[in-house]
Amino acid sequence: MQRVSAAGESLRLACDAMGTRFECVLFGADQTRLRAAAEAAFAEIESLSARWSYFASGSMVFRINREAAERPVALDAETRDILRLALDVWRDSRSCFDITIAPLMRHWGFRVAPLPERGEKSLLQAQEPLSERGATPAIWGSQHLLLEETACTLAFAHPGIEIDLGAIAKGWAIDRAAEVLREAGVAAALLHGGTSSVVAIGSPPHSPRGWPVRLGPFDGSPVVHLRDSALGISAPHGRTANIAGSSVGHVIDPRTGAPTGWAGGSTLPSPAREDSRDSTFAACVHTSAAIADAWSTALLVRGSARGAALPHGLATAVRLSDTWTYSDSFAQHLSPELAS
Amino acid sequence: MNDLDRRDFLAAAGAFAVVSLMPSTLPAAPVRRGAPLNIALIGAGRQGSAALVELAKIDAAKVVAVCDTDQSRADRAARRTQGVAVFTSLAEMFDKVKEINAVVIATPTHEHKAPAIASLAAGKHVYCETPLAHTREDVLAIHQAAQAAQGNKLVFASALEGRSNPIYKLSRGFYRSDAVRDLIAMRAQSDQKTTWRVPASDPAREAALNWRLDKALSIGLPGELGVHQFDVFHWFKNDYPVSVRGSGSIRFHKDGREIPDTVHCDLAFADGVRLSWDATLANSFQGTHEIFLGSNAAIKLAWTAGWMFKEADAPQQGWEVYANRQQFHKDEGITLIADATKLASQGKLKEGVGLPNPPLYYALADFVRSVTEGQPAVASAADGARATLVALAAHEAVASGKEIAIDPAELRSL
Numbered sequence: 001m002q003r004v005s006a007a008g009e010s011l012r013l014a015c016d017a018m019g020t021r022f023e024c025v026l027f028g029a030d031q032t033r034l035r036a037a038a039e040a041a042f043a044e045i046e047s048l049s050a051r052w053s054y055f056a057s058g059s060m061v062f063r064i065n066r067e068a069a070e071r072p073v074a075l076d077a078e079t080r081d082i083l084r085l086a087l088d089v090w091r092d093s094r095s096c097f098d099i100t101i102a103p104l105m106r107h108w109g110f111r112v113a114p115l116p117e118r119g120e121k122s123l124l125q126a127q128e129p130l131s132e133r134g135a136t137p138a139i140w141g142s143q144h145l146l147l148e149e150t151a152c153t154l155a156f157a158h159p160g161i162e163i164d165l166g167a168i169a170k171g172w173a174i175d176r177a178a179e180v181l182r183e184a185g186v187a188a189a190l191l192h193g194g195t196s197s198v199v200a201i202g203s204p205p206h207s208p209r210g211w212p213v214r215l216g217p218f219d220g221s222p223v224v225h226l227r228d229s230a231l232g233i234s235a236p237h238g239r240t241a242n243i244a245g246s247s248v249g250h251v252i253d254p255r256t257g258a259p260t261g262w263a264g265g266s267t268l269p270s271p272a273r274e275d276s277r278d279s280t281f282a283a284c285v286h287t288s289a290a291i292a293d294a295w296s297t298a299l300l301v302r303g304s305a306r307g308a309a310l311p312h313g314l315a316t317a318v319r320l321s322d323t324w325t326y327s328d329s330f331a332q333h334l335s336p337e338l339a340s
Numbered sequence: 341m342n343d344l345d346r347r348d349f350l351a352a353a354g355a356f357a358v359v360s361l362m363p364s365t366l367p368a369a370p371v372r373r374g375a376p377l378n379i380a381l382i383g384a385g386r387q388g389s390a391a392l393v394e395l396a397k398i399d400a401a402k403v404v405a406v407c408d409t410d411q412s413r414a415d416r417a418a419r420r421t422q423g424v425a426v427f428t429s430l431a432e433m434f435d436k437v438k439e440i441n442a443v444v445i446a447t448p449t450h451e452h453k454a455p456a457i458a459s460l461a462a463g464k465h466v467y468c469e470t471p472l473a474h475t476r477e478d479v480l481a482i483h484q485a486a487q488a489a490q491g492n493k494l495v496f497a498s499a500l501e502g503r504s505n506p507i508y509k510l511s512r513g514f515y516r517s518d519a520v521r522d523l524i525a526m527r528a529q530s531d532q533k534t535t536w537r538v539p540a541s542d543p544a545r546e547a548a549l550n551w552r553l554d555k556a557l558s559i560g561l562p563g564e565l566g567v568h569q570f571d572v573f574h575w576f577k578n579d580y581p582v583s584v585r586g587s588g589s590i591r592f593h594k595d596g597r598e599i600p601d602t603v604h605c606d607l608a609f610a611d612g613v614r615l616s617w618d619a620t621l622a623n624s625f626q627g628t629h630e631i632f633l634g635s636n637a638a639i640k641l642a643w644t645a646g647w648m649f650k651e652a653d654a655p656q657q658g659w660e661v662y663a664n665r666q667q668f669h670k671d672e673g674i675t676l677i678a679d680a681t682k683l684a685s686q687g688k689l690k691e692g693v694g695l696p697n698p699p700l701y702y703a704l705a706d707f708v709r710s711v712t713e714g715q716p717a718v719a720s721a722a723d724g725a726r727a728t729l730v731a732l733a734a735h736e737a738v739a740s741g742k743e744i745a746i747d748p749a750e751l752r753s754l
Contacts, residue, residue: 032595036537043386050698051393058697063397076396078419152422183412184539 015042017049018170020194027188027204037184041177048173054164065162072153080152082172090142092309093298098254100140102164170197171232171293196233197293200226215283224333232284232292234300236260253301260301281319285333366463367492369441376402377708380440382455383447384408384417391444392420394701401708405437430455434462442711448551450474456482460489467707469499471567471728474559479728486721497707497717498724502572504702506678507646511639515576520634526573526615528630530565536621555598561619562605562734571727572630573615580748581607586737592622605734644695647673722754
């Protein structure tokens, strides 16, 4: 295989997809080939974005949400695979990651009203306290997803269930994009989606240890070095809603149905609730950006990696109450003074 | 193209050429009532992969096989569907997957002829990307094969997506009902920012994949992009140009290519109306669209949306009362929405703005419908041949800098 030399000029390209901005920095001597490789990588992302959009009425996800309560919907192999991964993380994180929380996102005001094309009524009345609905969530929960892997179909156990791949699709997309870059012989590149999903190929010429990436906007935020690995980051800041006079971040705890940083109206305690400010943060490093992406969300909800059935090779970091907790494997990615 | 590249190309083409030697044309295999149309994809590059995504939305279609001379591309495309057999040889695919009823051909333009003729000979219905071919001889050969296959009830559909686009069909109705009145001029552009390069780790493979930049094989921007837009004007006007002038240069991608990245064509019609067409790979402002300027109104079509801009003195029409409108600086566009009356009665007019699916979906859905219902193709082999021949003339005009004559009578005779 002919490799594009990592030395030389950098090239930076971007595209808008999945409701966010994807950017890519590549190093190499042949700018023409680098640009072509980046365009092919972005084409992969745009293709996945169109197929897995929650909002676009021509997408596979829209079709699933429209039909899966009535009959099993035939899936392509890749959609089956991402659903299988999402269900694995849901199970192993003990429901701290869940792709069925779209109705809750609307309920809490993180999304606009229900999609009118489906002619549905709001499944949760806007002001209805979740505690009044009883302890068993009826309109969300991945236990209601009936994935038949051999037949390659997905059905919903009952109407009202929806899937939204937003918390895992960015990671999956940049995994595929990185695959395209590697196949094109790119030896040094950093690709991110919305700054929360990152894939590193090789190292930049000035940093043999890897691509330095700062975790979060805080003063003194740790810096990890990524080399042929991926990073997923989750934090409640970014998209917020005003609930009972408080600004609350958009990460929902699927166990309670409430935002992780909200103190009232849910039936179960939320581990992250005590620290509802913007400083709550979870990061994961893995060879797969999709796994890192999904698990960073799960850990933000859990508040800790302790007790979770983590996938092999997953390095974790969680910040609660201004204190970082790193796994040993995560510490290897940190700068030496932080690792100690 | 050096010798190594040429050998590589010929070897790749050979995989498709084997079956083209089949001497006789088989009749169409019947599609069982209620069963989906079994489709094979030939060519699993970017366009082929896009076709797989859209075919997956069509209940009456089922992709059963994928064929590409590059195993890794075929494998990657197979991930976009389920339960498909993957092949690198067309002959092997037809030999092993007997239930194939139809094929979608998305190979490079210069590699359309062999699989198209071979598929028709094997009794398969064909949906073929346009331009149909990179030479006049190949265009006519494909057209001739498609004509001959009609006797065996085989459908040959040219991928002229405008003809299946619901917004374009609606707009054509307005156009032909005299809503724009006297046609003054026509404009179109296809602007994007892209290298038009396909990456590969292997130099020989990279050369083969970048046929669009190969002067010996490529018919440039007029051929690859213009063909779809020229056809929109042919279809609306029911007419073909009589001549084309062109110019082109490399304005941005100065990477050793010889194919212009920015071109202009001026196509003259017998009634004196001219079509001004621009394309560039250096800027994406306003993307791809076609405009009909009339004395009463202008129609602007942008593939997933369309608008009518009326002159102040144009007569009012009843449907405008319900119309959705969009402001563009000082101009107000009436949004052209398919099924607008029905949506308006349901109070859902705004939901109809823009197409829910890419234009490719509607063209493939029409193809499947044509086959399963025994109807003629929405865009026939003759339509594809005519559009391609006009595009070839436009490419020649850009390459030579000369005015190229087109004979509309000859096009109509196809």
